[in-house]
Amino acid sequence: MSRNRQKYKTSKLSFPLVDVCVMTAGCVDMFEKCIAAIMPQILGIDSRIYVLNNGAPSEKYDEIYETLPKNAQVIRLYENVGFPAGANKLFKRGLAPLILFVSDDVILKDGAVDALLRRMDDPKIGLCGMKLLFPEDATNRPAGKVQHVGHGFDIHANIIHPLIGWSADNPKCCISRETSSVTGAAFIVRRKAFMESGGFYEGYGRGYYEDSDLCLTLRGLGYKIYIDTNAVGTHYVGATMEYLKARNPMIYNQTLFMQRHMRDLAWDSWTYW
Numbered sequence: 001m002s003r004n005r006q007k008y009k010t011s012k013l014s015f016p017l018v019d020v021c022v023m024t025a026g027c028v029d030m031f032e033k034c035i036a037a038i039m040p041q042i043l044g045i046d047s048r049i050y051v052l053n054n055g056a057p058s059e060k061y062d063e064i065y066e067t068l069p070k071n072a073q074v075i076r077l078y079e080n081v082g083f084p085a086g087a088n089k090l091f092k093r094g095l096a097p098l099i100l101f102v103s104d105d106v107i108l109k110d111g112a113v114d115a116l117l118r119r120m121d122d123p124k125i126g127l128c129g130m131k132l133l134f135p136e137d138a139t140n141r142p143a144g145k146v147q148h149v150g151h152g153f154d155i156h157a158n159i160i161h162p163l164i165g166w167s168a169d170n171p172k173c174c175i176s177r178e179t180s181s182v183t184g185a186a187f188i189v190r191r192k193a194f195m196e197s198g199g200f201y202e203g204y205g206r207g208y209y210e211d212s213d214l215c216l217t218l219r220g221l222g223y224k225i226y227i228d229t230n231a232v233g234t235h236y237v238g239a240t241m242e243y244l245k246a247r248n249p250m251i252y253n254q255t256l257f258m259q260r261h262m263r264d265l266a267w268d269s270w271t272y273w
Contacts, residue, residue, distance in 0.1 A: 018097075019099050025086075092199075102233075109234070128188050130148075130227070147161070148161055
């Protein structure tokens with residue numbers, strides 16, 4: 001255990017090292033798998049779980065809530081407020097210096113939580129993402145291959161996923177490094193940095209681009225954005241949107257993102273190849 005983590009473990013602070021925040025919006029089966037993957041990884045770590053049910057209260061969830069630790073907190077919203085607003089409500093519930101966020105469509109692999117906590121021993125890193133893979137049984141995407149190892153910006157300032165579809169063990173996909181931004185599906189962030197940034201910009205509505213917006217804002221505040229490829233998870237991309245049959249606000253949100261961050265963008269995708 002690193003010295004920083006040992007410091008938190010032995011301190012007299014009344015709050016844990018990390019708040020584990022999970023948001024769900026109706027995919028009960030995936031939420032159950034998500035929680036089941038997290039629980040063994042936080043044993044022995046000073047942590048507290050917060051769950052936000054974003055507009056999908058159901059008796060089906062109640063059985064899963066019963067499996068959570070006694071100090072876990074469940075927040076139930078009776079109307080879906082969108083990803084950015086929901087995440088902001090969730091993050092404000094805790095007091096821990098670190099916030100680990102996992103969307104219910106991400107299933108963490110063993111060791112992911114420990115890798116992210118160790119990476120945050122570097123005080124210059126404000127937010128750290130992880131390597132995400134497509135499901136092994138995917139039929140409409142490259143099964144078991146890389147979905148995310150950080151975002152890049154192409155020459156037209158479009159956000160792209162470099163190395164998407166590559167083998168997870170390809171050396172280029174195993175480099176932990178500073179990056180432009182990371183997906184909001186699963187990441188760890190310093191509470192201090194998140195609060196300084198103002199959190200997710202809620203103007204993105206249902207979501208898309210709010211993650212890159214947050215990362216660029218944090219970079220503007222002097223924090224590093226990192227991707228740790230030792231932390232790995234499976235990402236069922238778009239599962240919640242498909243379940244909700246929600247319209248994709250991609251074009252509107254892209255325009256909004258450009259308006260807010262045009263001066264912050266730089267062509268950098270070439271650095272991945």
